[in-house]
Amino acid sequence: MNPLLFLRRIWAFVARDWRLELSYRMQFFLRVLSILIVVTTLFFISKIFTGFADPRFSQWRDPLAAWLTGLAVLNYFMTGFSSLANAIRQEQVQGTLESVLMTPISVPTVIVASSAWDFVQATFFSSLYLVFGWLFFNVHYQGNFLLALAFLLLTTFVLLCLGILSASFAMVFKRGDPFGIFLGAGSALFSGVFFPTQLIGEYAGRVSSISRILPPTYGLDGIRRVLIEGQGFTQVQEPLVTLLLFLVVLLPLSLWVFGRAIRRAKREGSLIQY
Amino acid sequence: MTEQPSSSPSRNQDRSSAFSVDHISKTYPVPFLRLKKMFRRKFKPPVEAVRDVSFEVGEGEIFGLIGPNGAGKTTLTKMIATLIQPTSGQVTVKGFDSVRDDEDVRRNVGLAGAEERSFYWRLNAEQNLLFFARLYGLSGKLARQRIAELLELLQLGDLTRKRFAELSTGNKQRLSVARAMLANPPILLLDEPTRSLDPIAAARMRATIKSLTQNHERRVTVFLTSHNLAEVEELCDRVAVIGRGEIRALDTPRNLKARHTENEQVSIMFSAPDAMEVESALRAAFSIQSLILERSTAIDAWLLKFSRQNEDDVLDSVLRVLQQSNCVIRGIESERATLLDVLESYEEEETAGKEEGK
DSSP: OOHHHHHHHHHHHHHHHHHHHHTTHHHHHHHHHHHHHHHHHHHHHHHHTTTOOOTTOGGGSSHHHHHHHHHHHHHHHHHHHHHHHHHHHHHHHHTOHHHHHTSSOOHHHHHHHHHHHHHHHHHHHHHHHHHHHHHHHOOOOOSOHHHHHHHHHHHHHHHHHHHHHHHHHHHHHSSOOHHHHHHHHHHHHHSSSSSOTHHHHHHHGGGGHHHHTOHHHHHHHHHHHHHTSOOOGGGGHHHHHHHHHHHHHHHHHHHHHHHHHHHHHHHHTOTTOO | OOOOOSSSTTSOTTSOEEEEEEEEEEEEOOTTHHHHHHTTOOOOOOEEEEEEEEEEEETTOEEEEEOOTTSSHHHHHHHHTTSSOOSEEEEEETTEETTTTHHHHHHHEEEEOSOSTTSOTTSBHHHHHHHHHHHTTOOHHHHHHHHHHHHHHTTOGGGTTSBGGGSOHHHHHHHHHHHHTTTOOSEEEEESTTTTOOHHHHHHHHHHHHHHHHOSSSOOEEEEEOSOHHHHHHHOSEEEEEETTEEEEEEOHHHHHHHHOSEEEEEEEEEOSOHHHHHHHHHHHOOOTTOEEEEETTTTEEEEEEEEETTOSHHHHHHHHHHHTTOEEEEEEEEOOOHHHHHHHHHHHHHHHHHHHO
16 A cells, blocks of 8 residues: 555545534534533532542542543543444435545545544544643643553554444444444443442442453553553553453454445445435 | 347447446345344345346447436446446456456546535535545645646536535536546546536537547546437447346447337428429339328428338439429438437337236
């Protein structure tokens, strides 16, 4: 694959989506405002818990920092997971999927390019949670930012693989995606976005094992260990290796399934249907 | 029964092949048939959209595909464009297989579909084309240059900055043709390219299509589907008639019409000193059963009507008799079968076949 051509195609998608976004300016400002409102609300809720932090949960000594990290990272993870399926679905509804697939573009390029703008947006909006916390509510982060970034990227790649599987469902079944239900609702509840995952074990016993099969649990734990507890590479190897194993299994599987889904849609002549 | 095309018209002997369709069939599968069988659910039988179709299109040729709605025209076009995979058979475009080498096929083919919803409605004409040009691998500068050329060629120059949603249906269609031509592909698949155009714009579009195939530096091959039979007749070197997924006939428009009926209706307008004498002379000279002579008061002349076989010498003989009778010929009109007659005859055949099958 010619790398210049590959980049040119990704740029085509980013430029297209940027222009489409510009045609909906109001939506952008409302989203920024809603993030500010959420951060402010969480700041006041966190004040209820001042001085009551359980010493067992070291990442939750400052609940506002834990929540903001959780929300920022969850937003990024969910983008990784849902962007491709959303892009495919949108192209189906608009009727543009056939026109895109009519160009000499490969399956991996479609995957990366369709999601590219969503990642640009997610990077911006996720960083807003952290920036608003730092700017207005005195939230400070420490540790190795590069290591945190590595966790972020690794988890995002794993979720992108699940997103590719999800997009395959959108391609064939058009609606009804089991991964969306499982990961969308599951991550917020079981991955430790709003509370420590250990609490699930204390109150709901075996249900806590659900959090162990969700990749965001490891990504979020790793990022908080680095940014809030200041842990280094040797201390975060366990979640790092787990995420790598997820990636090794899911990447080839998801690409294979997506290729099969496109073939099936072409066989059924249903690329344009939704 | 499928009519076999005459003396190998499925292949254009004079030109090298641009693409070929070899025994392709398309059966739309029943979704999740195994699951349905497992749960013993009732299911509709699979739909056979295209059945054992074969032909070859030569470089620089304009090849037309006509047939009633639901005959399989769009399915066939999409199979050539790699958007639908054939159930069996093979489509080869410039030596590339449409399933195995689909990216290479798409590099050689531009498709202008009849679907209006294939652009981004909130982007303007230029932004839309720029996006697709980049997907075809054109650099920014080259893409803008090409877009400007195409918008000019298709008389869309003043609509460059207009949002797609605000364009008229005809202009949307022209934009679709412009997109198909972006990467300068050697093969254009045009699905009803003049459907929503006004008569002048349609005539210009036809001239553009014709000129593309006549450019000796880079001859473009055009595969055209249309319900406008006069347009097909005007443009196409060869035409295939498709019905219920099968090719019913394939030949030049002239041969198709000739195959439909060998007769031609001729009307001669003339003024004569004594028309009765002329009629007697004609009846004495020929045994034309259908000869009719009538007075046209509107033009103050006589009208002689008769039918003759294509390219026989009856017309020449009739003209001689008229001249010998001191008649002044005012005008001659001949009426041959049109592609509509051809299409209607195949539809009648099809309907009769259905009735028999009941």
